[in-house]
Amino acid sequence: MSDYAKPLPEIQPFTRPFWEGTRQRQLLVQHCNACDANIFYPRRECPECWSKDLGWIKSSGRATVYAFSVTYEGVEQMFVEDLPIILAWVDLPEGIRLQTNLLDCDPEAVEIGMEVEVVFKDVTDEITLPFFAPVGRP
Amino acid sequence: MNKGLAIIGAAEVPTKRDPERSRWDILLDVCIGAVRDAGIGKDDVGAVISVNPMAQAQMSLDMALGKIPEQLGMKGCRDICVTNAGGTSTTNALRLAEWFIDGGHADYVLVPHTTVQSDIPVEELINFFATAPLDKQWEYPYGVTFNGAMGLITNRYMYESGATAEDMAAVTVSLRGWAALDPMSIFYGKPVTLDDVLESRMISTPLHAKECNFLADGGGALVVTSHERARELDRPAAYKLGHGVRFTGATPSLRDDVFFREAYRESSQEALKNAGLSIDDMALRQIYGAYPFTQCSALEGYGICEEGDGFRPWAEGRCGPGGDLPCTTMGDATGRGHTGSGVSMAFYIDTVRQLRGEAGERQVENCEFALLTTSGGSVMNTATTIFGRSSR
Numbered sequence: 001m002s003d004y005a006k007p008l009p010e011i012q013p014f015t016r017p018f019w020e021g022t023r024q025r026q027l028l029v030q031h032c033n034a035c036d037a038n039i040f041y042p043r044r045e046c047p048e049c050w051s052k053d054l055g056w057i058k059s060s061g062r063a064t065v066y067a068f069s070v071t072y073e074g075v076e077q078m079f080v081e082d083l084p085i086i087l088a089w090v091d092l093p094e095g096i097r098l099q100t101n102l103l104d105c106d107p108e109a110v111e112i113g114m115e116v117e118v119v120f121k122d123v124t125d126e127i128t129l130p131f132f133a134p135v136g137r138p
Numbered sequence: 139m140n141k142g143l144a145i146i147g148a149a150e151v152p153t154k155r156d157p158e159r160s161r162w163d164i165l166l167d168v169c170i171g172a173v174r175d176a177g178i179g180k181d182d183v184g185a186v187i188s189v190n191p192m193a194q195a196q197m198s199l200d201m202a203l204g205k206i207p208e209q210l211g212m213k214g215c216r217d218i219c220v221t222n223a224g225g226t227s228t229t230n231a232l233r234l235a236e237w238f239i240d241g242g243h244a245d246y247v248l249v250p251h252t253t254v255q256s257d258i259p260v261e262e263l264i265n266f267f268a269t270a271p272l273d274k275q276w277e278y279p280y281g282v283t284f285n286g287a288m289g290l291i292t293n294r295y296m297y298e299s300g301a302t303a304e305d306m307a308a309v310t311v312s313l314r315g316w317a318a319l320d321p322m323s324i325f326y327g328k329p330v331t332l333d334d335v336l337e338s339r340m341i342s343t344p345l346h347a348k349e350c351n352f353l354a355d356g357g358g359a360l361v362v363t364s365h366e367r368a369r370e371l372d373r374p375a376a377y378k379l380g381h382g383v384r385f386t387g388a389t390p391s392l393r394d395d396v397f398f399r400e401a402y403r404e405s406s407q408e409a410l411k412n413a414g415l416s417i418d419d420m421a422l423r424q425i426y427g428a429y430p431f432t433q434c435s436a437l438e439g440y441g442i443c444e445e446g447d448g449f450r451p452w453a454e455g456r457c458g459p460g461g462d463l464p465c466t467t468m469g470d471a472t473g474r475g476h477t478g479s480g481v482s483m484a485f486y487i488d489t490v491r492q493l494r495g496e497a498g499e500r501q502v503e504n505c506e507f508a509l510l511t512t513s514g515g516s517v518m519n520t521a522t523t524i525f526g527r528s529s530r
Contacts, residue, residue, distance in 0.1 A: 008279060040392070041273070041276050066294065068290065069292075069342045069343050069344075069345075071343075074285050074342065076265055087287075087290055087342070089391050097391055099277045099280055129280075
């Protein structure tokens with residue numbers, strides 16, 4: 001796993017709990033205890049009210065495809081082995097939208113509105129990336 | 139009354155890929171060209187506000203630390219500055235120039251740009267355009283490129299509007315139609331058909347290769363002054379009459395205004411209100427969005443089309459050469475070649491040409507007023523400016 005050549009997220013102190021969550025197979029959404037906002041991406045201060053009283057809620061990991069794009073070329077060398085790459089924006093019921101990839105999915109079969117669920121992949125010892133895959137796949 | 143800004147000089151070099159043509163060759167050509175076009179002397183330039191070139195660190199520093207007026211012996215230059223907002227850098231440079239002029243700090247300001255991308259490895263350019271305007275923590279690890287991010291938005295636009303692949307390809311056909319008539323375009327003399335677009339390689343669905351940007355080299359420069367001085371010079375000029383801008387957000391996947399429609403709406407309404415004009419007064423709409431869907435959502439934001447109908451006039455050929463709703467005669471990045479932050483410079487220069495009646499085969503009839511929208515980053519902002527042939 002240590003020979004993972006693709007870019008890793010550049011983690012900041014206040015985003016670390018999100019990445020500790022994914023390592024434990026949990027998709028955490030930052031939550032403002034002062035104004036009740038759900039926040040993505042995680043911030044140091046709540047972007048709605050600037051409170052520092054921020055916590056985390058656990059997402060079910062279910063989501064809906066808002067938009068997708070299948071990339072066939074034009075990526076950096078380290079991504080070439082993954083082509084075609086299904087890029088997707090998925091909407092969580094917690095009211096946030098994530099950029100991700102769809103896995104275990106036929107690129108021709110992706111649709112807007114499709115139900116997907118989180119799939120965690122340990123890409124290094126420290127980093128686990130959240131991907132998504134169609135609900136009910138074999 | 140605000141003294142206002144007028145563009146009195148413009149020059150550019152043809153867009154192409156030619157590593158033999160250096161950044162400084164381009165820069166010197168366009169600076170000298172714009173000053174001569176303005177009919178002033180080199181020592182009349184009171185400030186040089188440069189448009190930051192993307193991914194070219196040494197040239198950024200040369201510009202930021204004063205090399206241009208020194209190279210050109212501009213003895214009247216009081217100060218220099220670089221603006222960097224990606225594609226809206228030129229807009230920012232003009233806003234700062236207006237401050238110099240309105241405040242009496244300079245009579246004439248030179249705004250130059252140069253870019254050479256043909257000597258940068260493709261891998262580095264893909265990396266730059268994937269990391270600079272996108273998020274490194276939340277987007278880049280998933281293999282998102284600039285084309286990928288814009289593919290996502292285009293896909294959603296087509297889903298909501300019902301536009302077909304043919305409808306979207308028609309935008310590129312019109313843009314390349316304009317570009318084919320423009321000696322400054324990398325695609326001069328090279329129009330494309332619907333089939334050419336639809337049969338080109340699929341890059342990031344639904345974007346075909348011909349709907350993506352072709353990275354190129356180029357450069358341009360403007361000389362600006364006050365309305366008052368421009369009138370006294372008695373030379374054809376482009377007078378800035380109104381301006382509006384909106385910020386949409388840095389990260390594509392996080393924006394509420396997914397198609398930038400609200401930003402187009404609010405910035406254009408504000409600009410038109412400043413100018414005391416309506417959208418129907420505009421003979422030309424210049425839209426710098428770099429990807430075809432922006433040409434559609436902008437028409438919706440301007441109030442010319444209902445939401446989701448902006449692709450229709452393009453599909454009907456009304457926005458291209460010979461159409462009754464001419465838009466983006468500059469060809470956008472798809473037609474002109476993408477010169478990083480230089481695309482907006484080329485848009486301003488083309489708008490000057492249209493208002494001065496110097497656009498050749500692309501000349502829009504009775505071009506009294508034109509609207510120009512520029513955007514920076516992955517459309518983190520949207521700036522709309524109204525220009526006219528006279529100061530009103």
